[in-house]
Amino acid sequence: MTTIEIPDGSGFGPDNLPYAVFSTPGTAPRVGVRVADQVVDLAAALGTDRQDEVFAAPVLNPFMAQGHHRWVQVRERITALVAGEIPDTAVHPVGEVMLHLPFDVGDYVDFYASEHHATNLGRLFRPGAEPLTPNWKHLPIGYHGRSGTVVVSGTPIVRPAGQRKDPGEASPTFGPSVRLDIEAELGFVVGVGSAMGTRVPVDAFAEHVFGAVLVNDWSARDIQAWEYVPLGPHLGKSFATSVSAWVVPLLALESARVPLPGQQDPQPLPYLRETRSWGLDVELTVEWNGDVVSHPPYREMYWSPAQMLAHMTVNGAGTRTGDLFASGTISGPERDQRGAFIELTWGGREPITVRGEDRTFLLDGDGVVLTATAPGAAGGRIAFGEVAGCIVPAP
Amino acid sequence: MTTIEIPDGSGFGPDNLPYAVFSTPGTAPRVGVRVADQVVDLAAALGTDRQDEVFAAPVLNPFMAQGHHRWVQVRERITALVAGEIPDTAVHPVGEVMLHLPFDVGDYVDFYASEHHATNLGRLFRPGAEPLTPNWKHLPIGYHGRSGTVVVSGTPIVRPAGQRKDPGEASPTFGPSVRLDIEAELGFVVGVGSAMGTRVPVDAFAEHVFGAVLVNDWSARDIQAWEYVPLGPHLGKSFATSVSAWVVPLLALESARVPLPGQQDPQPLPYLRETRSWGLDVELTVEWNGDVVSHPPYREMYWSPAQMLAHMTVNGAGTRTGDLFASGTISGPERDQRGAFIELTWGGREPITVRGEDRTFLLDGDGVVLTATAPGAAGGRIAFGEVAGCIVPAP
Numbered sequence: 001m002t003t004i005e006i007p008d009g010s011g012f013g014p015d016n017l018p019y020a021v022f023s024t025p026g027t028a029p030r031v032g033v034r035v036a037d038q039v040v041d042l043a044a045a046l047g048t049d050r051q052d053e054v055f056a057a058p059v060l061n062p063f064m065a066q067g068h069h070r071w072v073q074v075r076e077r078i079t080a081l082v083a084g085e086i087p088d089t090a091v092h093p094v095g096e097v098m099l100h101l102p103f104d105v106g107d108y109v110d111f112y113a114s115e116h117h118a119t120n121l122g123r124l125f126r127p128g129a130e131p132l133t134p135n136w137k138h139l140p141i142g143y144h145g146r147s148g149t150v151v152v153s154g155t156p157i158v159r160p161a162g163q164r165k166d167p168g169e170a171s172p173t174f175g176p177s178v179r180l181d182i183e184a185e186l187g188f189v190v191g192v193g194s195a196m197g198t199r200v201p202v203d204a205f206a207e208h209v210f211g212a213v214l215v216n217d218w219s220a221r222d223i224q225a226w227e228y229v230p231l232g233p234h235l236g237k238s239f240a241t242s243v244s245a246w247v248v249p250l251l252a253l254e255s256a257r258v259p260l261p262g263q264q265d266p267q268p269l270p271y272l273r274e275t276r277s278w279g280l281d282v283e284l285t286v287e288w289n290g291d292v293v294s295h296p297p298y299r300e301m302y303w304s305p306a307q308m309l310a311h312m313t314v315n316g317a318g319t320r321t322g323d324l325f326a327s328g329t330i331s332g333p334e335r336d337q338r339g340a341f342i343e344l345t346w347g348g349r350e351p352i353t354v355r356g357e358d359r360t361f362l363l364d365g366d367g368v369v370l371t372a373t374a375p376g377a378a379g380g381r382i383a384f385g386e387v388a389g390c391i392v393p394a395p
Numbered sequence: 396m397t398t399i400e401i402p403d404g405s406g407f408g409p410d411n412l413p414y415a416v417f418s419t420p421g422t423a424p425r426v427g428v429r430v431a432d433q434v435v436d437l438a439a440a441l442g443t444d445r446q447d448e449v450f451a452a453p454v455l456n457p458f459m460a461q462g463h464h465r466w467v468q469v470r471e472r473i474t475a476l477v478a479g480e481i482p483d484t485a486v487h488p489v490g491e492v493m494l495h496l497p498f499d500v501g502d503y504v505d506f507y508a509s510e511h512h513a514t515n516l517g518r519l520f521r522p523g524a525e526p527l528t529p530n531w532k533h534l535p536i537g538y539h540g541r542s543g544t545v546v547v548s549g550t551p552i553v554r555p556a557g558q559r560k561d562p563g564e565a566s567p568t569f570g571p572s573v574r575l576d577i578e579a580e581l582g583f584v585v586g587v588g589s590a591m592g593t594r595v596p597v598d599a600f601a602e603h604v605f606g607a608v609l610v611n612d613w614s615a616r617d618i619q620a621w622e623y624v625p626l627g628p629h630l631g632k633s634f635a636t637s638v639s640a641w642v643v644p645l646l647a648l649e650s651a652r653v654p655l656p657g658q659q660d661p662q663p664l665p666y667l668r669e670t671r672s673w674g675l676d677v678e679l680t681v682e683w684n685g686d687v688v689s690h691p692p693y694r695e696m697y698w699s700p701a702q703m704l705a706h707m708t709v710n711g712a713g714t715r716t717g718d719l720f721a722s723g724t725i726s727g728p729e730r731d732q733r734g735a736f737i738e739l740t741w742g743g744r745e746p747i748t749v750r751g752e753d754r755t756f757l758l759d760g761d762g763v764v765l766t767a768t769a770p771g772a773a774g775g776r777i778a779f780g781e782v783a784g785c786i787v788p789a790p
Contacts, residue, residue, distance in 0.1 A: 107543045143626040144539035148715045158592035160710035197553035231538040232627020238712040315555035317633040320543045
């Protein structure tokens with residue numbers, strides 16, 4: 001039997017308990033929970049009845065579909081388990097397992113919920129015009145991304161090729177993107193779906209959403225700028241979206257809840273009014289080739305994730321277990337709080353220093369790692385699993 | 396044993412052989428092929444080896460994933476089967492079976508490939524501006540739709556609610572859409588996917604695409620007009636998209652291939668140049684409450700479906716079995732060839748007569764049926780299965 005020691009500041013104490021899907025040379029992909037630097041094999045440590053068979057599944061979807069009551073129950077059982085002794089065979093050092101995409105992604109919707117980001121992008125993409133479109137403060141703007149190219153942290157990102165056209169050119173040219181960027185985001189995973197023709201009320205958020213992941217929504221700005229009018233981003237985004245392997249349960253984020261940053265003005269329509277906001281004090285860190293270049297603050301977001309889900313379903317669109325919706329780039333008011341390089345370098349015109357070099361967009365071989373922490377129930381901060389990716393050349 | 400008689404003009408002779416997933420009170424959902432007005436149960440009639448177990452699956456995905464060589468082989472076996480006698484238990488009248496969503500939808504991308512439609516919509520949504528955006532003739536514009544709300548023909552469509560803002564109003568109002576519309580489209584279903592980081596060359600279309608369906612991309616024009624700048628359509632479309640139950644194999648559409656309507660000018664970039672075009676002479680019919688109101692001609696589309704797939708993957712985006720991509724509204728140059736009511740009624744300002752009444756957009760209780768035919772190998776025309784839907788009131 002093993003007892004897991006939790007060092008101070010681990011970020012993965014009993015007030016966190018994020019879930020992943022892992023495998024080892026001797027264990028097929030299955031559900032694990034992280035405690036300090038160990039992965040606990042839930043099927044081996046906890047599997048006692050029929051309901052627990054979900055832990056032997058290669059994705060979190062069957063467990064997530066069991067619903068809020070069950071999520072609470074399992075969390076209580078895991079809390080009791082990790083406080084005591086665990087069978088040796090059910091514990092693996094996190095460095096010795098392989099982590100997989102934790103859930104089958106249903107639909108993926110990306111929002112645009114940071115006022116700072118939307119204002120910056122408006123200035124960069126539509127110079128001379130009002131940076132925020134007239135609808136921006138009335139509804140959380142979002143669009144569907146590509147579910148089939150959501151990949152787990154660590155997956156190499158192949159530089160996309162595509163069409164771009166500089167304003168001075170008569171016609172577009174084709175080639176690998178020369179303005180490859182990141183978007184640091186928080187994503188929310190639906191556990192319990194909702195039927196077509198019904199809505200998820202804004203205050204029912206926690207009954208439907210299982211947890212949160214870090215998201216890097218890789219973006220080719222040159223491809224995006226040429227293609228996105230009038231139907232929105234497509235090829236500039238669809239080549240890859242990375243998510244963290246660890247899904248932090250919403251139950252662990254209760255202590256991170258904060259009001260939205262100021263009164264929403266104009267007041268949103270009734271279906272978007274929360275009784276108590278799901279603003280979250282999650283602080284991200286962006287590392288570029290090992291240098292920290294930004295600290296995007298999720299607490300600065302204009303729209304809460306509960307408002308996003310309520311809006312996304314107000315037209316009767318159904319949701320499914322595994323649906324992923326993300327915040328859009330998290331940017332704060334300060335320069336070193338911007339979650340995309342196009343903002344950090346102001347469209348590439350104001351390079352930043354990375355490892356002693358002036359840099360604007362991503363070069364082949366570059367690596368980006370997003371991490372995050374949030375206040376936990378035990379008084380310290382809980383950690384998200386990282387989302388990492390390296391750029392490999394276009395073929 | 397039974398012999399299936401095929402009446403003249405059936406549209407479902409041996410040069411068509413579309414696939415669906417059907418069930419009966421005594422048969423779980425499984426793969427069927429249509430011959431005249433009969434459904435042949437492939438698992439019962441053809442299941443002889445391990446590979447044929449795919450016919451007992453509740454979706455076409457496992458069969459589609461077996462690839463082009465297998466599609467050809469199975470088509471030959473079905474052709475031989477239906478020319479002779481079939482066991483009685485393997486044949487069901489089409490009116491006595493229940494038809495299901497024929498495939499698990501991976502990603503759903505909707506294009507905007509009709510020059511007539513894009514020009515009409517540009518005039519209606521952006522009066523005073525150039526109707527086609529500068530990128531339109533350089534790339535097939537498309538965006539991701541919601542996979543989870545793709546439904547099979549016959550599913551009732553709940554009128555969506557949402558935000559809208561008339562130009563004269565100071566702020567948006569909320570309520571059921573008052574400009575509910577259709578989009579008559581052709582959709583293409585990926586059988587064999589492609590890996591992330593690779594492209595599907597424009598001439599490899601038939602190796603990847605299994606077949607075609609009719610699509611009704613229901614659209615709430617008031618919601619769409621308020622939300623769609625800058626990230627494209629979302630709530631105005633995401634509530635429902637209907638597809639026909641029958642998937643016409645691409646192998647049956649060889650006789651329908653036609654050149655695109657005129658030279659593409661400017662010439663597209665090399666990755667979009669087809670050796671032989673996949674333009675298709677598919678003629679749709681739109682029935683509104685039983686009155687035929689339009690005949691959208693697919694042969695008039697500016698971009699071919701092979702160009703759409705090549706574009707969609709040129710950035711290295713992967714594709715999966717079950718991915719659906721649709722043409723966007725099919726509109727021809729004539730008024731009675733327009734595939735959306737917003738075009739047919741010019742934004743609601745020029746009503747059309749339906750069952751003796753002036754009509755613009757859809758009312759509760761309205762029904763829309765799309766059908767289509769194309770030249771078949773036997774010299775006549777083959778038929779698509781219909782895509783039908785009725786509007787039920789918002790809750």
